[in-house]
Amino acid sequence: SQTIHQWPATLVQPVGSPLSLECTVEGTSNPNLYWYRQAAGRGLQLLFYSVGIGQISSEVPQNLSASRPQDRQFILSSKKLLLSDSGFYLCAWSVAILVQPQHFGDGTRLSIL
Amino acid sequence: SQQGEEDPQALSIQEGENATMNCSYKTSINNLQWYRQNSGRGLVHLILIRSNEREKHSGRLRVTLDTSKKSSSLLITASRAADTASYFCATVDSGAGSYQLTFGKGTKLSVIP
Numbered sequence: 001s002q003t004i005h006q007w008p009a010t011l012v013q014p015v016g017s018p019l020s021l022e023c024t025v026e027g028t029s030n031p032n033l034y035w036y037r038q039a040a041g042r043g044l045q046l047l048f049y050s051v052g053i054g055q056i057s058s059e060v061p062q063n064l065s066a067s068r069p070q071d072r073q074f075i076l077s078s079k080k081l082l083l084s085d086s087g088f089y090l091c092a093w094s095v096a097i098l099v100q101p102q103h104f105g106d107g108t109r110l111s112i113l
Numbered sequence: 114s115q116q117g118e119e120d121p122q123a124l125s126i127q128e129g130e131n132a133t134m135n136c137s138y139k140t141s142i143n144n145l146q147w148y149r150q151n152s153g154r155g156l157v158h159l160i161l162i163r164s165n166e167r168e169k170h171s172g173r174l175r176v177t178l179d180t181s182k183k184s185s186s187l188l189i190t191a192s193r194a195a196d197t198a199s200y201f202c203a204t205v206d207s208g209a210g211s212y213q214l215t216f217g218k219g220t221k222l223s224v225i226p
Binding site: 006041042043044046049059088090092101102103104105106107109 | 203
């Protein structure tokens with residue numbers, strides 16, 4: 001069966017520090033991969049998605065970047081964090097067909113001080 | 114941008130009662146999906162209904178879709194305390210090449226034992 005791992009679960013970082021969040025998927029090949037951010041009490045905002053290694057699409061201009069160095073690995077990064085980067089970050093995967101559901105990791109709670 | 118709008122924003126019911134949540138959207142869709150999120154966790158896919166379907170059942174869940182009104186409803190019958198969570202609708206636009214899910218802000222359901 002397929003599983004998705006996302007870490008760390010919580011992270012507290014100072015303003016201006018770098019960020020690296022990692023997400024890996026097991027049990028499937030060539031998944032679509034997604035990074036979302038969820039503000040408190042809000043729905044999910046799609047940040048990036050990837051349909052293959054090295055292929056990244058960005059949905060909103062921001063202080064973050066994403067990379068997919070391996071088929072089942074998706075990394076969310078920042079060189080210098082801003083206070084506005086605080087939030088709950090979720091990674092998800094789906095099979096590479098448009099209509100399929102997405103499967104989410106347990107998220108990373110990021111607090112910027 | 115958020116397409117789905119759930120109604121109500123919050124719902125509190127007694128265990129054993131039915132819970133109904135509604136979702137409205139704006140564009141033509143390929144399918145509509147409902148997800149559940151326990152506090153501080155990732156989202157779990159509940160049910161997917163395609164644009165050519167009007168009703169779908171899964172256990173205690175019943176989803177309806179009215180494309181003429183651009184709306185959907187999620188009914189949870191005989192609710193349990195464990196159903197306490199936030200529920201989100203998400204749509205896949207019918208535009209070609211759309212891999213994105215667009216989420217609403219969610220309905221927070223509290224089931225009181």
